[in-house]
Amino acid sequence: MTLLDYLLGRKKKTASVAKERLQIILAREHFDRDGPDFLVAMKKDILDVVGKYVAVDLDRIQVTLDKNGDTEILELNILLPDTHKPSGKVQVLR
């Protein structure tokens, strides 16, 4: 980064964008790889239930398990297809 870029507050460097994107995708892939076994099965069950009413595919369901202090947070994001009228996210938090 040149001094001038810094003084003018020019745009964020692509290397740090790359790093942030990788941090997010690798964390997700590690979760799919090493997460508890029941999550994959659960994801499929949820898909079956949702699938009865709306056509969604497995890629549009994201399950993340986070730790916040001593509480575990299970976050479920289901992206409904655009054709579905009340479009948006269904979010279940526990």
Add this chain to the structure above:
Amino acid sequence: MAKIIVVTSGKGGVGKTTTSASFAAGLAKRGHKTVVIDFDVGLRNLDLIMGCERRVVYDFVNVIQGEATLVQALIKDKRVDTLNILPASQTRDKDALTQEGVEGILEQLKQTHDYIVCDSPAGIETGAIMALHYADEAIVVTNPEVSSVRDSDRILGILAAKSKRALDGLEPVKEHLLVTRYDPSRVDQGQMLSIEDIQELLGISLIGVIPESQSVLQASNAGLPVILDEGSDSGQAYQDFVARFLGEERPMRFLEAERKGFLKRLFGT
């Protein structure tokens, strides 16, 4: 006891074969009996990088299928006499590599060599899985670029789950990060992931950094492992890497860009 090392990356074109050739030549140059095996069935290229393409008579698959003996298939390097090359087959049959066949050959090679370097094909298909299956150690070749880092991470997951060591519940495969095509000036400008970034993302220890260099292409044109181009920057970086692999302490080099003048720093390039 012979050691089996896989050179792997997931992504293609990052420098696995270049690294395998230089790694094997470097180990052999230090007097260790070394063999380098091309696992890329159907897309043989290690022979070209090693400069022995016209001496290939029999290959890996011929030996597995009993059409030739291992001694007939091994090519002895003309520059380093403790170095052997086992070329890949050009067959299109993807199932030509069998687990038992590979295991049998590795067992035989172990009797007569100190180091067995397995040059993995790209991807995560049979050839790549076979190349890493019997490994004791892994050199994960990574470019400072998003897709390469992600694929390296994927390969690390496979090493941890599918290698023989993992399946047998033995001590895990020892993983080393080798960053290739590194350009410190672009890192300084914020255009390229830094060594620290890559290490943090992949979480394995760094064994070497090979700078982006014209000498790599030139060496491959000539069929010379670039480590044998001893004056070149990448040749020296590979020598450092081999030394570290053998337990020597060597400071990392080629991490700093040339110093720029004041005006360039102010206005960039």
